[in-house]
Amino acid sequence: xxxxxxxxASNFVKGVDQAFLVILGISFLFLIGLTVVMIxxxxxxxxxxxxxxxxxxxxxxxxxxxxxxPFLLTMVMFYYGWAxxxxxxxxxxxxxxxxxxxxxxNFNYEYANGRRTDTLYLPKDQAVKLNLKAMxxxxxxxxxxxxxxQDMVPGKKDNFMWFxxxxxxxxxxxxxxxxxxxxxxxxxxxxVMEAAEFEKWMTDTTQLAAEVAAMxxxxxxxxxxxxxxxxxxxHTVDGTKLVGPSFKGIWGHEVSVITDGQKRTITVDEDxxxxxxxxxxxxxxxxxxxxxxxxxxxxxxxxxxxEIIEYLKTVK
Amino acid sequence: xxxEQAANMSNYLTYQGKYKGLLGWITSTDHKRIGLLYLYSIxxxxxxxxxxxxAMKLELLAPxxxxxxxxxxxxxxxxxxxxxxxxxxxxxxxxxFGNFLMPIMIGAKDVAFPKLNLLSWYLxxxxxxxVLAALFFGNGAPxxxxxxxxxxxxxxxxxxxxxxFGAFVLGFSSILTGLNFLVTIHRMRCPGxxxxxxxxxxxxxYGTAWIQLLATPVVGITLVLIALERLFGVGVFDPALGGDPxxxxxxxxxxxxxxxxxxxxxxxxxISEIIxxxxxxxxxGYKAIIASTMAIAFVGYLVWGHHMFTAGMSGxxxxxxxxxxxIVAIPSAIKVFNWISTMYKGSINVQTPLYWxxxxxxxxxxxxxxxxxxxxxxxxxxxxxxxxxxAHFHYIVFGGTGFAFMAAIHYWFPKIYGxxxxxxxxxxxxxxxxxxxxxLYTPMFYLGMMGMPRRYYDYMKEFQGGNxxxxxxxxxxxxxLVIIIVNLVKSARHxxxxxxxxxxxxxxxxxxxxxPSVENFDEIPEIAENDGPYNYK
Numbered sequence: 060x061x062x063x064x065x066x067x068a069s070n071f072v073k074g075v076d077q078a079f080l081v082i083l084g085i086s087f088l089f090l091i092g093l094t095v096v097m098i099x100x101x102x103x104x105x106x107x108x109x110x111x112x113x114x115x116x117x118x119x120x121x122x123x124x125x126x127x128x129p130f131l132l133t134m135v136m137f138y139y140g141w142a143x144x145x146x147x148x149x150x151x152x153x154x155x156x157x158x159x160x161x162x163x164x165n166f167n168y169e170y171a172n173g174r175r176t177d178t179l180y181l182p183k184d185q186a187v188k189l190n191l192k193a194m195x196x197x198x199x200x201x202x203x204x205x206x207x208x209q210d211m212v213p214g215k216k217d218n219f220m221w222f223x224x225x226x227x228x229x230x231x232x233x234x235x236x237x238x239x240x241x242x243x244x245x246x247x248x249x250x251v252m253e254a255a256e257f258e259k260w261m262t263d264t265t266q267l268a269a270e271v272a273a274m275x276x277x278x279x280x281x282x283x284x285x286x287x288x289x290x291x292x293x294h295t296v297d298g299t300k301l302v303g304p305s306f307k308g309i310w311g312h313e314v315s316v317i318t319d320g321q322k323r324t325i326t327v328d329e330d331x332x333x334x335x336x337x338x339x340x341x342x343x344x345x346x347x348x349x350x351x352x353x354x355x356x357x358x359x360x361x362x363x364x365x366e367i368i369e370y371l372k373t374v375k
Numbered sequence: 376x377x378x379e380q381a382a383n384m385s386n387y388l389t390y391q392g393k394y395k396g397l398l399g400w401i402t403s404t405d406h407k408r409i410g411l412l413y414l415y416s417i418x419x420x421x422x423x424x425x426x427x428x429x430a431m432k433l434e435l436l437a438p439x440x441x442x443x444x445x446x447x448x449x450x451x452x453x454x455x456x457x458x459x460x461x462x463x464x465x466x467x468x469x470x471x472f473g474n475f476l477m478p479i480m481i482g483a484k485d486v487a488f489p490k491l492n493l494l495s496w497y498l499x500x501x502x503x504x505x506v507l508a509a510l511f512f513g514n515g516a517p518x519x520x521x522x523x524x525x526x527x528x529x530x531x532x533x534x535x536x537x538x539x540f541g542a543f544v545l546g547f548s549s550i551l552t553g554l555n556f557l558v559t560i561h562r563m564r565c566p567g568x569x570x571x572x573x574x575x576x577x578x579x580x581y582g583t584a585w586i587q588l589l590a591t592p593v594v595g596i597t598l599v600l601i602a603l604e605r606l607f608g609v610g611v612f613d614p615a616l617g618g619d620p621x622x623x624x625x626x627x628x629x630x631x632x633x634x635x636x637x638x639x640x641x642x643x644x645x646i647s648e649i650i651x652x653x654x655x656x657x658x659x660g661y662k663a664i665i666a667s668t669m670a671i672a673f674v675g676y677l678v679w680g681h682h683m684f685t686a687g688m689s690g691x692x693x694x695x696x697x698x699x700x701x702i703v704a705i706p707s708a709i710k711v712f713n714w715i716s717t718m719y720k721g722s723i724n725v726q727t728p729l730y731w732x733x734x735x736x737x738x739x740x741x742x743x744x745x746x747x748x749x750x751x752x753x754x755x756x757x758x759x760x761x762x763x764x765x766a767h768f769h770y771i772v773f774g775g776t777g778f779a780f781m782a783a784i785h786y787w788f789p790k791i792y793g794x795x796x797x798x799x800x801x802x803x804x805x806x807x808x809x810x811x812x813x814x815l816y817t818p819m820f821y822l823g824m825m826g827m828p829r830r831y832y833d834y835m836k837e838f839q840g841g842n843x844x845x846x847x848x849x850x851x852x853x854x855x856l857v858i859i860i861v862n863l864v865k866s867a868r869h870x871x872x873x874x875x876x877x878x879x880x881x882x883x884x885x886x887x888x889x890x891p892s893v894e895n896f897d898e899i900p901e902i903a904e905n906d907g908p909y910n911y912k
Contacts, residue, residue: 082751096715104654109721126705129709130702148690203825212621214617218687239518256663270901
């Protein structure tokens with residue numbers, strides 16, 4: 060959020076806000092000045108007060124003044140805009156790298172140690188480089204409080220943004236490139252922690268163990284994986300139909316699918332679930348749009364899918 | 376034709392040629408009738424666009440579902456954009472007022488190619504039907520946004536190709552109108568009508584015509600590339616085929632940015648006519664206004680990249696596009712200074728067209744100045760693709776072009792219909808519309824600064840305040856619009872008959888009868904050395 064109390068949420072805030080201040084300041088000055096002059100002229104030179112107009116053809120010196128002065132002012136604005144933006148284009152070498160996956164309609168994050176989350180955990184005062192990977196269509200990664208935004212372009216190399224979080228807190232992340240049905244629900248949170256706390260979160264195996272312990276219930280691990288990778292943006296577990304079919308009660312049941320244009324009936328088993336994750340359009344559930352889901356090959360390992368299957372068995 | 380016969384003939388509205396009624400209109404090559412054909416077709420599409428816009432604002436009154444689901448909302452803003460851009464504001468002033476007035480203003484009986492002119496209107500209608508058909512036949516209305524960005528548009532819209540083809544046909548209508556105007560302005564000026572005596576509205580049509588002629592073919596190139604990809608699987612834009620989605624954005628904006636200048640230049644031209652008339656004063660800096668028109672037409676080609684600062688262009692390209700964007704702002708500023716200076720020491724008759732013209736200057740300044748925020752790199756990164764852009768864009772295109780259109784229709788109404796509108800209702804309509812406009816779009820600047828993305832079906836609770844105000848504004852604006860349209864329609868039928876020159880203007884269209892005769896002039900006028908479009912005594 061753009062509000063004064065969190066102005067220093069990242070290292071870019073100062074440069075960007077300074078550019079805002081300069082441009083908006085000059086703009087308001089012109090807007091108010093010219094509007095007042097115009098209204099004054101409309102009043103003062105109304106034909107009631109000024110029955111005969113004085114014919115003036117123009118003034119070369121005035122034309123020169125109001126060409127040169129705005130030119131200089133726009134160059135000042137251009138400079139501040141450039142100066143605030145330039146540092147965004149090059150990430151420092153020692154920046155911590157996190158991969159961001161964007162797909163219809165969620166973001167998730169992969170850390171160097173393989174940890175995957177649906178919330179962007181960040182250490183304070185540490186440069187972070189986000190490698191942006193769009194899995195299907197264009198998305199745009201936008202953290203308003205940090206004043207950063209970068210489109211995520213499928214297939215583009217060297218698609219990144221960087222910043223240094225400077226204030227502990229939770230900040231909204233929006234997708235700002237229109238990406239279809241649930242574009243307005245494609246958001247996530249950046250959670251900035253003290254460096255030490257972050258370190259603990261990253262490496263603390265006991266915390267991991269605690270998380271695992273919380274997952275003692277059958278299928279809990281699978282559910283966590285699915286949350287992190289964003290399955291529930293399109294699939295429900297309560298029978299409601301979204302963009303994709305609901306998971307409710309699918310295990311072991313028969314579904315009608317379209318394979319190569321032919322309708323056939325199959326039973327949902329391990330092979331079918333695995334195939335639906337790696338090659339979602341091969342056996343498409345009847346009544347759903349082709350091409351909306353992309354393959355998770357390389358995103359999920361076979362062990363992950365085994366956990367997901369355990370979870371789906373519990374969704375009755 | 377003999378002089379006597381021409382003088383005896385009825386005016387262009389009542390004239391009866393080979394066909395009667397509607398057929399007499401849709402087969403007419405009279406530039407005035409073609410202008411009105413455009414007016415009625417554009418107003419029809421505009422009404423549809425307004426209703427869609429109102430539905431969107433109603434949906435955004437509260438978070439979550441208000442009146443429609445997400446899919447419907449996404450289609451609504453797409454169809455709203457496509458209709459308003461390609462069928463309303465791009466043809467807008469040139470097709471309506473350019474057609475009606477330009478030949479009279481330069482002392483000609485018609486445009487250079489009257490049949491081509493009628494063909495342009497048919498192409499416009501064909502384009503409208505093609506695009507609408509593409510929108511509604513197939514898998515439901517498209518939900519891509521009016522920009523049709525790849526690769527989403529390739530995934531969802533099976534009808535992308537026909538839609539772009541329709542846009543191309545609309546574009547062709549635009550190219551032919553531009554060509555026709557260029558030839559007319561070059562070849563058909565009456566004796567003594569030197570380039571330096573050309574009314575400023577004609578000058579802006581001239582600049583616009585060049586843009587129409589040179590920028591619109593890019594739509595054709597894009598169409599060919601999309602066809603290659605869709606029909607033969609050549610990877611151009613779709614990354615799945617090895618194409619580059621950013622290339623699509625470049626091609627889209629190489630046309631669509633100059634198109635913004637097609638929308639705004641004639642609007643500036645209309646304002647440049649109205650202010651001297653109501654100030655009863657020589658326009659200030661005639662040559663400076665012409666120079667700024669041509670500068671906008673030229674530099675306007677070179678700034679399309681400012682739509683793509685966050686798309687991932689090279690840093691050098693971003694630098695130059697930002698610099699050029701600031702440079703293109705200067706000619707617009709020069710125009711504003713000259714308009715306001717024209718009022719200085721005038722004898723100002725404040726009438727409805729001048730209310731619209733003065734409020735045009737105000738909203739256009741806000742639109743232009745907020746454009747500086749978007750032209751600067753650092754600030755654009757923050758507000759790009761947020762509600763801020765929607766506010767800026769509507770301030771320019773609806774505030775700029777829309778207000779100028781309203782100014783123009785009230786200004787030239789007595790000439791077109793030979794009757795005067797009801798001034799009280801016209802002023803009331805302006806006031807309500809103006810208040811509604813400010814309430815509708817101003818909160819979007821704030822929402823964008825706060826970080827609310829555009830094309831958002833649903834939003835977080837913190838964005839609600841601004842959205843409520845904006846939705847209320849849309850209702851006020853719609854009320855104003857109804858007052859204005861009802862008043863104009865009633866006045867066109869029952870208004871008091873208008874004089875030839877009710878505003879005491881000096882341009883040629885006011886020296887012919889209201890409404891003009893079929894051939895405009897009984898005798899081609901001659902402009903004396905001392906005469907000029909703004910030579911007030």
